[in-house]
Amino acid sequence: MNDVMIVGAGALGTFVGARLAEAGFAVQLLYRSASSALKVKLEGVTIEAEGAPVTVFPDAVTAENATPARYVMVFTKTYQSEEALRSILPVLQKDTVLVSLQNGLGNGERLAGIADLPVVHGVTMIPATLVQPGYVRSKGFTDTWLGALDSSNPLAESAAQTLAEMLVKAQISAEKVADPLAKIWQKACFNVAMNGICALSDGGPGLVHDTPYLKAQAHALADEAASVAKALSITIDEEALHNLIDTACAAHRFHQPSMLQDIRAQRLTEVDSLNGFIVERAQVLNLAVPKNELMTGLLLGRQYAPEFWQTQGN
Numbered sequence: 001m002n003d004v005m006i007v008g009a010g011a012l013g014t015f016v017g018a019r020l021a022e023a024g025f026a027v028q029l030l031y032r033s034a035s036s037a038l039k040v041k042l043e044g045v046t047i048e049a050e051g052a053p054v055t056v057f058p059d060a061v062t063a064e065n066a067t068p069a070r071y072v073m074v075f076t077k078t079y080q081s082e083e084a085l086r087s088i089l090p091v092l093q094k095d096t097v098l099v100s101l102q103n104g105l106g107n108g109e110r111l112a113g114i115a116d117l118p119v120v121h122g123v124t125m126i127p128a129t130l131v132q133p134g135y136v137r138s139k140g141f142t143d144t145w146l147g148a149l150d151s152s153n154p155l156a157e158s159a160a161q162t163l164a165e166m167l168v169k170a171q172i173s174a175e176k177v178a179d180p181l182a183k184i185w186q187k188a189c190f191n192v193a194m195n196g197i198c199a200l201s202d203g204g205p206g207l208v209h210d211t212p213y214l215k216a217q218a219h220a221l222a223d224e225a226a227s228v229a230k231a232l233s234i235t236i237d238e239e240a241l242h243n244l245i246d247t248a249c250a251a252h253r254f255h256q257p258s259m260l261q262d263i264r265a266q267r268l269t270e271v272d273s274l275n276g277f278i279v280e281r282a283q284v285l286n287l288a289v290p291k292n293e294l295m296t297g298l299l300l301g302r303q304y305a306p307e308f309w310q311t312q313g314n
């Protein structure tokens with residue numbers, strides 16, 4: 001049995017999988033494309049981090065020839081989770097643990113709703129860029145926090161600790177925490193503030209820094225998200241949140257958030273698990289989040305704009 005299966009072998013999934021393989025764990029990367037899987041089988045995965053690039057050879061498969069794993073780590077976009085996980089249902093064992101380190105909110109619950117298995121969820125700050133299939137560049141912090149979705153589940157609790165230890169062995173700074181939701185929401189509130197603005201303005205954080213109105217809107221979006229977290233009894237460090245927005249705007253001027261990359265590539269965005277999630281929870285809590293409502297609507301319209309223009313003349 002594999003130690004880990006990586007579902008969603010994009011930049012982050014490939015980096016984590018390669019680091020684990022380098023540390024001696026049996027890793028299987030799951031690809032949608034047979035050609036991508038074959039390329040990795042033949043050429044391996046190269047990670048460029050601190051020091052010289054390193055090439056490793058984890059197993060690379062499609063769903064049709066996947067084999068069981070102790071831990072199934074999901075790195076897909078939120079809207080791809082269900083399809084990806086259902087494609088490997090036949091190889092999930094009763095003691096398989098599902099793991100989400102995805103961006104956005106509600107991912108752990110989504111996995112639990114697809115398969116009745118223990119779930120570990122968390123968040124990572126690893127910056128990763130997929131240069132080409134099988135080649136990932138990552139330089140910066142690797143801070144990662146994870147914990148059991150259901151703390152009363154002993155298998156999920158022990159799995160979270162084991163996974164943290166595995167990641168540390170793989171040169172990834174990881175820690176099991178009692179309240180992973182606080183870490184997940186802390187990062188998500190930042191993404192709620194910045195990603196949509198960068199996507200709609202077609203600019204990086206530096207443009208937000210240079211445009212006072214945009215920067216004010218980013219802070220307002222963050223405030224609304226934090227208010228929802230508070231109403232859900234989730235602890236957010238608001239000072240750190242706003243400081244991170246200011247730091248990102250000043251120090252990472254030309255960073256391209258994933259949502260900006262998605263819009264440029266005419267892909268669906270993860271707005272439903274960010275601003276849209278804030279709006280959904282706010283409605284249940286009877287809270288007003290007008291900035292996030294507007295941002296959600298604008299992003300949904302923007303991501304379907306290419307499809308709209310294709311209908312012209314029909």
